[in-house]
Amino acid sequence: MAKYLLETCCCCGSLRTGTITAGICAILLSIIGIIVIFCAPVDIRTIVFDWLPKWIVQIIVVLNLCMTIILSIVMIMGVLRRNWYLMIPWVILGGMLIFGILVSILWNAINFYIEGFPLNATLWLVCGLISFVLYCYMWYVSFSYFANLREEHNKGAYSRDPFRRQRI
Numbered sequence: 001m002a003k004y005l006l007e008t009c010c011c012c013g014s015l016r017t018g019t020i021t022a023g024i025c026a027i028l029l030s031i032i033g034i035i036v037i038f039c040a041p042v043d044i045r046t047i048v049f050d051w052l053p054k055w056i057v058q059i060i061v062v063l064n065l066c067m068t069i070i071l072s073i074v075m076i077m078g079v080l081r082r083n084w085y086l087m088i089p090w091v092i093l094g095g096m097l098i099f100g101i102l103v104s105i106l107w108n109a110i111n112f113y114i115e116g117f118p119l120n121a122t123l124w125l126v127c128g129l130i131s132f133v134l135y136c137y138m139w140y141v142s143f144s145y146f147a148n149l150r151e152e153h154n155k156g157a158y159s160r161d162p163f164r165r166q167r168i
Helices: 015-039 054-081 084-114 118-154
Strands: none
Touching: 015 054, 015 084, 015 118, 054 084, 084 118
16 A cells, blocks of 8 residues: 555545545536636636637636536546546546646736735635645545555455455
């Protein structure tokens, strides 16, 4: 087993419960994001493709949020069925989003400071970094459960826990 994996979620819950919670939170936040994109006057810009029209950027973001919903459902199914293969896409997506979220937080805070909105920049930086730490922790809980399932799967039939053995 890896050296630095978690054994519990939030010091009292199981990794399984924490992973399901992370998946449900991802689904809920994606749904909220989709609603906000279509109902609120939010100006969404991309860092690389800043020449794209606003409606195309909205479609791209909504498609990404829909993919997050699908991958979260697949991960929850993997947790319920104890199938680590179904968890792989979500774990990879979460690992990539860690870097994307950090870049987005820093980019927006720097832009707010440059445009002369120091209060918005500071709030964006503080709230963004708090949410970044929470996201990293929940991803680490999910990754720990994924690694535990993968290690248990790789064990032989007689070295598994007695209550996890499958009868033939």
